[in-house]
Structures are given as structure tokens and as C-alpha cells.
Amino acid sequence: MGHQQEHIDFEEFLQESVSRFRMTPPSRVWWSLYNNLHPSRRWPSPTSWLFFLTFLILIQTHHPQKVDPTSTSAFRVPLESFQQPSPSLSELTEVAPGTMLASASTMEQHSNQPSQVRRATESINRATDFPEMLSSDETTLISAIDTENGEKRMATPSLFVKGSATDGDGNPSTPISGPKTGDSKHNRMLVQVYAGSGIGMRSGTSEGNGAGTDPASTSRNTMNEINLEAGGAFLMRLNRSFRIKAGMQLNYSRFSLSPSKDLIPVSSLTPLDPDEPGLSRNNQSFQISLPIGTEYKIAGNDQFQWFAGATIQPSYLFRQSLPGLYTPGYPADLHLRKWNLNTSVETFLSYTLPDGSVIHAGPQIRYQVLPGFSNRLITDDRLYQLGLKLGFFRTL
């Protein structure tokens, strides 16, 4: 009898002790399960996103710049053509800044006349910025670069230089014509990929709503966040200083939240672990945004430029996780606002690489206009994020 009682005692003791034991699974278990249950709604994981964006950046960095086949002869320009006297230009000539720069750098490698090459390069740069200020000699020099073996080549038209075109023999030539490989609007387009990380602060004000010790109380809470951001955008140059842009962006936030500390008094919310109501849990959210905005060049030269920009970002919260909380009747996750509006201001320095692509880096402040939580949880919360953004530009 005593032995039987001991059996029951021991098993009851084990059952009672073990029943209190809980472990919180990481959110990836749920997302893996979700993807398994709903394959049609599957979203790529953050790792896949990062991989995809890295791939894009690598393509942008290593892909050879598109050069029109007819203009590749610019790399084989005979030096004699630069040494010959150049008559004045009198007709409209179309030349491409990209082609000219490539030609000039090739000249620099092969020519024994660096001063003339340097002069040509400077003239090309000036032609890009201020075509009307070019002297006749300078336009002649540019024209000479674009000429090979006495035959005129077709150049990618993006810049109109007023003057007269000549061939390599110094004879007056007709304006360069032929099929166009692009138009000026096309060359004004840029593609940008970027990624960034930062820290954020979610500042919330909870008003007493009948729960807690003091129903009339108003408490202010802050939750710190870690943010990651990645995206891509198309930009269009409006003029030398202004660009407009539109794109798509993914934002990931991870924040620690203690139900009792951060969200009480909230009568509708209770922690899942009643034994540990003050336990902080790591929560996360994935947001997809469509940033639309503008960038302004404050200062700079051909290599270094300083920009300031601003965007508004309609955003959709497509994944969220608030483990450890539930509201009778609703999953806690439903308390996160799905649609939101973010704004951001940024400033960045850009540097032009020899292959023509541009890297940029700078700080960004992002502000969430609407509360992140629905009104049932926190009456008024706002999210501020400060981060560093790195990216690439490439002319289309």
C-alpha cells in the first residue's frame, strides 16, 4: 500500500512540476510553419532578401557599362588625330559625355601629351555642365576625340555642343547623324540599390482605461528597436541639382516589449505566461514601403557630391510577431497597425567610381506618422529611427 502511495506521490510530483515548465519558441518556428501551411502566401525570408539585394548590388557593380558598338572605336583613336590642327566647328554635333570621358581616359593611357589630354578632359567636363561656355578650340578637341581614321562615328547623343564638326583631316564635316542608341530622357534615369541599419525608439503614451492601479493615470513608455533596411529605387534627374525617385523598400524591426511594463494599463491585453507577466520578449515586424521623394545636390564636383533628400513612404506591415501576448478574442498580432505612413530625411555623400557607378553613404532619420499599435493597446505611440544607409547608383 505504502509502495503504491509512493508511486502516486512521485508521479504526481513529476506531473505537477513539469506542467509548469514552458519554453518560448523563436518566431522562425511559426514562420516556417506558416510557409508550410500557406505556400501560396510565402514570403522570402530576410536572408533571402539580403541575398537578393547583394546579388543586385554585385550585378550593378560588375556589369560592364553599356557602350554603343559604333562608339567603341573611341578606344582606338589614333594619336595623330589629336596632333593635327583643328579647324573651327560650325555645326551642331552630338556627343555623349560617357563616351568622351572613356576616350579621354584612354588617351591619357597612350598619349605622350598629357597636357593636351588634360585639357581635353576638362573641356569635356565643362561641355557636360556648361556647353554654351565652350570655346571653339575646346569643341574641336572634343570632336577630334570622336573621330577615327578620317571617318565620322556616331556617338551616343546626350549632349549638344554648338560648333563645327571636322574630320581627322581637318576638312569641314557634316553634322554627325545616324541611328540613335538612346535619348536624353533615358540617360537621366538612374537605378539605386541600398541597405542600411540603425536603432529606433518607439515612444508611447498609455492613457488609463480602467485597468491597472490608477485608471486615470497616463504613463509614458519607450521601447528600443534595432532596424534593418534594404531597397531599390529609380531616380530621374530633373536638372543638375534635383532628382525625384520612387522605389520599394523592406524594413525589419526587432524590439523588446514587456507586456506589464510597456502596455499596461491595457485591460484587453494579457501576457501568455501569467507566471512571468514582466518578462520582456523579442518582437519583430517586417514592413514593405514605397518611398517617393526627392534629392537635392547641395555641393560637389565630378567625384564627390553632397546630397540631401526626403521621402514619404506608404507602408504595409506584412509580417509581425508579438509572442507572449494575447487578447481574449483576438491574436495579439492584430493589434499592430497594418497600413502606415513613414517619412524620412537623409543626407549623404556620394563618390563616383571609375566605371561610372556611384556609391553613397549617409545618415537617415525615419519617422512613423501613425501609431504602430492600434488604439486598443497604446493610445499614441510613435516610432523614430536613426540609421546609416549605404547604396549604389547606376545610370540606366
Add this chain to the structure above:
Amino acid sequence: MTEADIIAGCQRNEAAAQEYLYHTYSSKMLGVCYRYSGNRADAEDMLQEGFIRVFSQIRQFRGEGSLEGWIRKVMVHTSINILKKNKRLYEWADLSHAMHLHSRGDWIPSLVQARQIVELIRSLPLGYRTVLNLYAIEGYSHREIGQLLDIEESTSRSQYARAKLHLQGLLIREGLWEQPAKRNKHRAATPL
């Protein structure tokens, strides 16, 4: 949203209902899987596999007994099926080795009691641990355990007896369990 609504939602494959069910029971069920698994990562795999079975078989739940009990049963069966692929389940190792393994750690005092007991159970070799979990905690009979693990009923009985004796020794050593005689004496001595 009542339990019936959640079950109905899960039967319709609604993501919100599935998420609610998962968040309600996942922490408890991970604790169950952890007792059977070799480590936390394995336990998470068991949990995920178990919930896939829960959602795919929830139409079979007729409301006889609690939902939690049914989910727990699915989790245990899933864990056992995963363990069966591991041949170590059928190796009845020397229990003194488990004692040695356990003695090495100094983590016990910092953990809460429930966790301590779970970790002591997990310090047993896999076969003993599984039989002990099934019989003492889940309440299976030795015949059911025999069928579940493909072993003789007598084997289950004998292995449980050994596992229990060994675990009691560990619990006493850690001050988590008192022998009944001692406890009765202690109760009698305590004034009301």
C-alpha cells in the same frame, strides 16, 4: 473568439486562427518536446512537425477531451516518431553514466524548480527518459508504451523502475524530493 471558433477557423485553414492556436499552446508544447529531445533545436523541429500534424489532422478532433490534451498527444506521438529514427532510443545505457554527466554541471542552483526537474529528466539516457516521460508524466500504460516504442511491455516496466529509482536519487541529491517516509515524518512534526 471561443475555442470552438478557433478550431473551426483552423479546420477552414485560416491563418489567423492557426496563429492564435499556435501562440496559445506553443510554449507549453515546446516544453513537452524538449523533454523528449536531445537539445533545443531538435525540440523546435519536433514542435514544428507536431503543429503541422495538428493543423492537418484537426478535422479529426471531435471535442472529446480538451484541445490541449489532444495537441499534447499529437506532440508526444510526433516526438516519438522522430526519436524512433534515432537508434539510441533502444540502447539502454548504464544509468551511472547519466549520474556522472549530471554531476559535472553547476547550473542547477540558478534555475527554477520546474526547469531543474526537466533537466534532471533529460540527463537520463534517451530510452529511459522516453519511458519515464510516457508513463509518469503523460500517463500511458506500459502496454501502450510497448506498442508505441515497439518494445515488450515487461521491458517498459523494468526500464521505468530503473529510471524512476535513478531519478529519485538525483532529485534527493539536489534537495528537490524527499523520500515518502521522511516526508510523512516531517509532516507529523510540523505543528498545524
